[in-house]
Amino acid sequence: MLGGEIMSEIVMQITELTKVFPLRDSKVGFKAVDSISIDLYKGEVLGVVGESGSGKSTLARCAFGITEPTSGGTIILGQSLVGKSRKATRELRAHLGFVFQDPAGSINPRMSVHAAIAEPLMLAGMDSDSIDKRVNFLMDRVGLATSQLSRKSHELSGGQCQRVAIARALATNPKIVLLDEPTSSLDLSVQAQILNLLEELRRDFDLTYFLISHNLDVVSHLSDRVAVMKDGVFVEVGSTRQVVDAPKHPFTRELIRVYSGAAREFDLDTWQDGPMNRWAFQNVSTFLPTRKIEASTKPLEFKALIDDTLDAITIDVADSTYTLPELLADVDTDAIVVVRKATLVYEKYFNDMTEDSVHLLQSVSKSILGALYAVMVERGVIDIDKPIAFYLPELVGSVYEDATIAQALDMTVAINFSEDYSDPQSEMARLDRAAGWRTNTTGQDLGLRSFLGTMTASGEHGKAYQYCSANTDVLAWLISEVTQTPYQELLTRYIWQPMGAHDDASIIVDSEGLSVGNGGISCTTRDLARFGLLIVNHGRANGEQVIPTAWIDATLAGASADVESADYLQALHPGGSYKNKWWITAGASREIFGVGIYGQYVWVDPTSETVIAKFSSLPIPVDGVHSRKHMALFKAICAH
């Protein structure tokens, strides 16, 4: 039945076993084991692997009658542990053996080795001659000399202690033995001895093992079947070969990877992290569905006059002094293009990038959406002071029933949304799953539309700045719904071609073909600089007004002072704010920029008429050090 073997007899049957520990501040309590059912077959080794807090030890204790389960139970050799007389329970217990993690602790320190092994025999009522014979036999079987019999646990090494514990566990000739982290406190070389011994004893005495360990190597080595436990449930059960060779659950895969010592590999859950993102950000369209944003037939050209002196500037930041090339390397730069007064003055590519290769913009995509909305408003397509659900009635009942388009543009929607990129439970991670940016095995959030409909309000809108990526996705959906035109076509028609893009760009779409407006655009570095030039040139390109000047001026003025800002924003840019999907600094030279996680930027300094387009593949999504380094870098270039 399993692994081709026939396992006829079930020796232990665990049925819907649940253990709830009461919590002080909760009526529900903490479910350490959540309705686990599994059978143990005669002669097999069932290994349960899990991390601390997974509930594996509680499961074992409940299954073996050490702890009372909250519900469910165990049938051992055809008899239930529950509701039995003391005597019957004791007889049943004689069929069970126990080996625990801490060998020294599980043997009474005042007892001699002989007494420790003899104790269960005495309780079983054996006479002393038979006891001595049995103890000597067991000592021999676990590889200890009889000369050790008079010793006490503190006179033994860890391995010897564990051998004594095994002898004691086997004293009454049990049929099923619980091995709870049997080798976790032992050194590697001693662990191997004990593992070999356990296997030998299992074969010779026809034992069945219930093995619990955090160590996947130990579990997979010793077990016929492996159950992977996490948060009180088995996320995966199968023959050892199945589980090790073809793990199904992401946690099993992660555990196997960790134990193999391999680095994280490129897959749908890791592609955004360093170092996988170096290749991934330049090749998004090879592994995610994308739609094309088309180039202009008459691209905007700029003069090229490379200013080598930029390489010599020094930048003081984060307790160090860097030259420009040093700082670029430090922030894992993939590409940088600097355009000043319509002239290309600096251009560098790294990590296989060229002027023809595209790179994922991440949240700089949001700033492009901001520009598209400027055009749409001017054309009278929409009224940004209307609630979003006015245009998308599907969203009635969600946070977007009351939140207006303007509030979504300025990120002042009060929404229950955690933008935590590292927390797999955060709304941001759910958004990624809905957009197809991560594997989605949850069965929920299938597509952006269904995800966005589940978002709820957390307070009054328009009062405080709260960065939330979902707000941009909802706007990309809205505008293509109102215009009945795919989002990528709107971008092509109203931004990309009018601004004179040299190359095609692309945007990632979800499983239903809806554009991921919050971060899905990829384009060349120079085209990103062309987009930035629109701001410097008051919205004009190739002699035409692409985006309205008034909108640019309004955006440059920043958010209203009534809007409560965020600590991190003020720490980085005192007085700065977020408006129309752009970041704006305060002070005399008012810079405006778009930012994406892992180091994507378009930086515009209207005063010096400088545009910097820059791509990176930083190892982590956001951190203050990198942000500060980037700011220093941009300001130094603009000031040069």
Add this chain to the structure above:
Amino acid sequence: MSTVLKISELEVDFQINGVITNTPLRGINIEIKAGKTLGIVGETGCGKTLTATAIMGLLPSSAVQRGQIEFADHGVINKSEMAAIRGSEITMIFQNPQSAFNPIFTIGAQLTMVAQRRGISDIKAILVARLESVGLRDPRRVLESYPHELSGGMLQRAMIAMALLSTPTLLIADEPTTALDATIGDQVLTLIATLQKREGFAMLFISHDVTAVAKVSDEIAVIYAGRVVETGPAHDVMSSPQHPYTRGLLGAIPSAEKARGTLVTIPGNVPSVLTNIKGCAFAERCSARIDKCDQEPPIVEIGNRSVACWVVKS
């Protein structure tokens, strides 16, 4: 490439009233190049942590130390010279993050003391930035938290942030993942490796976990009973171990691939530090042992490997 740390013939005795009670370190020779990682592998009681303690100059007064420790541009340094540079040029992260932080001070207070000692100005901003860079999402909350309010993984990240408040020349990581769950430990390892690549410090990585050491190290030193028995590039040591002890250790790692009951075992136990050792300490457990093994083994150079053994041939 310049050498950051060079330890030659380091020996440590513990003495009571001038009488040697034991000699836990009997000959440590290691070298770490700038920006590289040396991994020290060994079992309990082999002297891994004691080596780190000696480098930091934190041995108790009952310990007598012989041999040389050379550090970066300082040349040979003694205990008091080490006191001046530890915590700035050399920093350390520890096995158990729960006990490594003082339970009655906030993380912020403890990091601030270290930052002050390093003469960092604008401490608050640097701390927040540092905690962010080790992947702690809410640095302000972390700073205001007491150790018992944070998970082991978060504390270890905070410890790393403390070690890297200003970039050290050498980071000593003493079993930094042992007290953590495997997946959390792996995240911490990845973080350390990433930060090392970015900031260029050298690292001494100490662990009993061969897999973890192999993952982060450029070079590996295998240590047994207070002596380095084999050193070489990490990949080479892992794929073709030379010293009988290294071979035994790698053969002892269980896995689904190895048939049950056939793990390579090394008979006996690691000798206690109280044992008076003559010749090769591993000889009594060694299956390849020959008569000469009761004399101090020579260091045999095999390619880029050094092995302390009578049996292996160069």
Add this chain to the structure above:
Amino acid sequence: MRIMWNRLSSALLVLCAASFITFTLARVIPSDPALAYIGPKATAADSAKLRITLGLDQPIPIQYFKYVWQTLNGNWGYSLSTKQPVLQEIIDRLPATLELIFFAMSFAVIFGVVMGVYAAKYRGRFQDSVIRILAIAGVSMPAFWLGLLLQMLFAGRLAWFPATGQFDIELKYDNPITKVTGFPVFDSIITGNFAATMNGLHHMVLPALTLSAYSFGLLSRMARANLLEVMSQDYIKVARAYGLSERLVFFKLALRNALPPIVTVTGLSTAYLITGTFFVEQVYNWPGIGSFAVNSLLSIDYPAIMGITLLAAIGYLVINFIVDLIHAKMDPRVWMR
């Protein structure tokens, strides 16, 4: 805050239990309280009449509830020997005892902790041994014996300090203390009567020293042991590894960690001092609760004994409550449970 309520309610429970036990004990003492009140020559009829007047004829539970009710209303009964209200007797004597305890404890804490820290710093050296001997002497010497020794040496032979009393008799005429709070030394300070202050302190030295000996010994040993324990913790190793100065490590970090158990011991030994005052006040003829207690005990003055016991119980609970508060302030982990 909920924890504090828990502590408070359990303190109340303890108080009830203490009052019940002392009450019961007083009733089962094999001596007739009525007899003790009117004297051995009273007739049986007199005694029976008095039993009714004192309510001694009623069932014990009713007597108890009556007693509790009266106690809460400030009626602690009348002392059998002085015929004065017990509460008044206690209020009159309490300040002298509290001042004595205050000075004794201050001495014990300051010198105990300083010596303990010093011993820890010079562990295993000469200084450590000297402090150890002092501490053991302090803990093992009975208070009345130490009191007599100090009296003989410093009051008798050297005549540096007065042998007994709280103030010189003449003080009453030369520089009488104006009563403000009832605490004589304290009152003398706030009324600017420094002659009295000096005189009071002069009298205070020997009794306070005697009373503090036990706590001093205990605290110095505790402080030393705790510091050494803390110094071996990982976080101290970490602090050193990060180059924090030895001063900072020892005095700021280690000492702070060692303090909570020291506070506990301080609290416990303050409670212990309450019994210590029985002997010390007797030896030094100190007009406080201690000598009152001894006299009451000897004359089986059960209302007084009950009053004093209740007072001691209250004192003990207050001290414990303060210790808990300080603990919570010093160790954030206390709030966990």
